[in-house]
Amino acid sequence: MSQIRAFLAIDLDDDLKPKINKIIKEFKQIDTRIKYVELANLHLTLKFFGEIDTAGLELLEEKIAKVVSEFKPFNVKIKSCGAFPNNNHIKVIWVGIEDDSIIKDLHDKLDNEFTKLGFDKDKKFSTHxxxxxxxxxxxxxxxxxxIEEFSDxxxxxMTVNNIVLKKSTLKPSGPIYEDLIVFEL
Structure with a gap:
């Protein structure tokens, strides 16, 4: 049985990437070491599965399709910039979602289904x-x-029309993502 590293995500619309790239360029002017996410790879993670057995993909697909069938396409507003765990101890720099109630509802329903397959429930979920x-x-x-300059x-x-199950292959140059299954809302 083979294994793949997988996650479930909402991809960022291409027309928003240049605006995020302007923010990244501001950070690049600072003399520090930050590993930036490739613009093509920008996404909002709904669930990181880690290494999963490919034999279980069909069960995973069924659970995702069941939850997705309850949702219609919805709009989200990409706004704000911040850091995890906080601005005084910066590990991750992120761009946020203004009203994330639908995404959180989608995540929670998916997470409940995934626990039925043996995945751990997410302790913390943040839309970013x-x-x-x-x-x-x-x-x-x-x-x-x-970060504070771009906080607002x-x-x-963008309109969220689908979510994508992705395969992640780690390379020294950075991860390579491959769409496995696209689930239309």
């Missing part, structure tokens, strides 16, 4: 798009002030 991971504390105050940035709106 990771744009970078801070690798060094060098010039942390500049990074913090740039408005990126734009």
């Amino acid at each position: 798009l990771t744009i970078g991971r801070m690798k060094s504390a060098k010039n942390k105050n500049q990074v913090k002030s740039t 940035v408005e990126i734009g709106e």
